[in-house]
Amino acid sequence: MLLQLNIQNFAIVRSLDIDWQQGMTTITGETGAGKSIAIDALGLCLGDRAVTNVVRPNCKKAELAATFDVSKNPKALKWLTHHDLLLDNECILRRVISAEGRSKAYINGSQVPLAQLKEMGQLLINIHGQHDHQLITKAVEQRNILDQYATHHDLIENVKHYYNKHKELTREYDLLLESKIQRDAKQQLLQYQVNELNEFSIQQGEFESLEIEYTKQSNGQHILNQALQTLQILSDDEQFNVVDQLRRIAEQLSQLSVLDKSLTPLVEQVNSALIQTEDAASELTHYYERLELDPQGYQVIEERYSQIIQLAKKHQITPESLFELHQQLNLELQQMGADESRLAIVADEIEQAKLAYLNAAEQLSDSRTKSANKLSKLISASMNELNMPHGKFAINVNANPSDKISTSGYDNVEFLVSLNPGQALEAMNKVASGGELSRISLAMQVILSAKVITPTLIFDEVDVGISGPTATMVGKKLQQLAHSTQVICVTHLPQVASKGRQQLFVAKLTDGEHTETTVTELxxxxxxxxxxxxxxxxxxxxxxxxxxxxxxxx
Incomplete structure (x- = not known):
């Protein structure tokens, strides 16, 4: 509940502190005194949009703070805990507005975005202005009122879930369909490329192996000639070869080492070189004997090698990357096939989501119909109590499961009313006056208060157009409402003002140069x-x- 409201330099208020009590508080005052100024200040504390003229003239800023007891408000406690803003069992909403129109918002001393202030405020107060009763003539508000009474939140969330699922799947299907032409053209190109590479069937590492063999075959005669020439120098030339010369050197050094032992290591080095040279000559001989020129084999290798280079050039990659490209294109082609399959799958999923939505919407519609019958009887009875003895109220729930779906189901909810004997039920805005709408709205609030508990309800001159015995009944209804929630009512009716447990009087004082609004508890x-x-x-x-x-x- 609301405990205190502090106002500094707001409009024509210089400084004001208001302590609020449980039950019903009425606010009265002369016309033009600013009876709604406290409500306007509360609205700003709850996140209403600020304008520059809210700051008192010649002041730099306006400061507004509302203190609430949230000890019996589990939703508010949960919200504050979730946002790490919990401070004992109190919640202080504060707003600072500069003369230039800039504003800052605070919850329990911590600066927060205005959206959070508004979100928190909705858990604390519900304000009904003098023209809010006109909202109940709107189709959306009528459906919301019925849903509040029915308290079938789970059914509404279920409908929203399948609506969102259907919407997401439809968006995916449209995107898949939109790209189908482009995908088909690309798929045709991919298929050609993959077929070409499949036919060529390059293997991993094949180009590197071919390059080695190609280089060898293309230089075969040169290798053969050079190998023979080298072999001659190493061992086969009868007049001079390296092996014979090393053997003579080894023998001479061996003889000298007998005379000078210091030459022994050198003898060992020459002998080692001799052995290695003989081995090299032997291996070169075997290599030369196996070396054959194969023109036909070379032609096959050359052709394959050239094809790889041409394919790589065609795809603008290196020959070494051709195998990886083949794998990549093949995978991409498979994924495109999967996209085609996904299109059919999504179309089926859309139908399934639509069926699930219709089933959820049907359950919601059934619940609305049952609740509509109960609420109609309750509002009719309350209208009779509010000096509309012949009043009848009915809620028409028209199910319309068409192709178009929405987050609120497929029902059209319409409030119908009859105020005179023999008069047919018609839409509210056609037969009810402003005062009658106000009374019907109040009846709804009293009934809904038992279902939807709001800690504080504020009525800002909702009794406009009401007088006499009707005003007495309105006062009693508000007093009845105050048994379950805190009620604050700005009124001009003595029958309503007298029902308050607390009464505040608003006055406007002026000294000819300055004007100030004051609020006094009577x-x-x-x-x-x-x-x-x-x-x-x-x-x-x-x-x-x-x-x-x-x-x-x-």
């Missing part, structure tokens, strides 16, 4: 005087005072 005697003023106007009589005391006693 004493018992002050309430008698104010109720008498509301009854009789400026000339308060003994009769009006007696009537005021009677109203307050009732």
């Amino acid at each position: 004493s018992e005697q002050g309430r008698v005087q104010e109720i008498a003023r509301l009854l009789a106007g400026d000339k308060i009589t003994d009769n009006s005072l007696a009537n005021a005391q009677e109203l307050l006693a009732g």
Whole structure:
């Protein structure tokens, strides 16, 4: 519930502190005194849009702070805990607005985005302005009221879930369909490329092996000639070869080492070189004997080698990358085939989601129909109590499961009313006056309060157009509502003002140069005087005072 409201330099308020009580609080005052100024300030604390003229003239900024007790508000406690803003069992919403129109928002001393202030405010207060009763003539508001009474939140969420699923699948299907022409053209090219590479069937590492063999075959005669020439030098030339010369050197050094032992290591080195040279000559001989020129084999290798280079050039890659490209294109082609399959799968999933949506919407529609019958009877009875003795109320739920779906199901909800005997039920805005709409709206609020608990309800002159016995019944209804929630009501009716547990009086003071609004909590005697003023106007009589005391006693 709302505990305190502090206002500094707001509009024509210089400084104001208001303490609020449980139950029903009424706010009265003379016309033009600014009875709704506290409600406007609360609206800004709850996240309403700020404008530059809210700051008191010649002041730099306006500061507004509302303190709430959230100890019995589990939703508010959960929200504050989730956002790490919990401070004992109190919640302080604060708004600072500069003369230039810039504003800052705070929750329990921490600066927060305005959206969070508004989100939190919705868990604390519900404000009904003097024109809000007109909202109940709107189709969307009528459906929302019925859903609030039915408390079938799970059914609504189920409908939203399948609506969103259907929407996501439809978006995916449209994207797949949109790209189908481009995909088909690309798929045709890919198929050609993959077929070509499949036919060529390059193997991993094949180009590197071919390159080695190609180089060898293309230089075969040169290799053969050079190998023979080298072999001659190493060992085969009868006049001079390296092996014979090393053998003679080894023998001479061996003889010398007998005379000089220091030459022994050198003898060993020459002998080692001799052995290695003989081995090299032997291996070169075997290599030369196996070496053959194969013109036909070379032609096959050359052709394959050239084809790889040409294919690589065609795809603008290196020959070494051709195998990886083949694998990549093949995989891409398979994925395109999967996209085609996905198109058919998504089309089927859309139908399944539509069926699931229709099933969820049907359950929601059934719940709305049952609740509509109950709510219609309750509102009809409440209308009779609010001085509409012949009033009848009905809620028409028209199921329309067409191709078009929405997050709220497929029902068209319409509020119908009849106010006179023999009068057919018609749409509310066609037969109900502003005052009658206001009373019907109040009846709904009283009924919904038992289903949807809002810690604080504020009514800003919702009793406009009401007087006499009807005003008395409106006062009793508001008083009844205050048994389950805190009610704050800005009113001009003595019958309503007298039902408050607490009454605040708004006055506008001026010294000719400055104007200031004040809010005072009235004493018992002050309430008698104010109720008498509301009854009789400026000339308060003994009769009006007696009537005021009677109203307050009732």
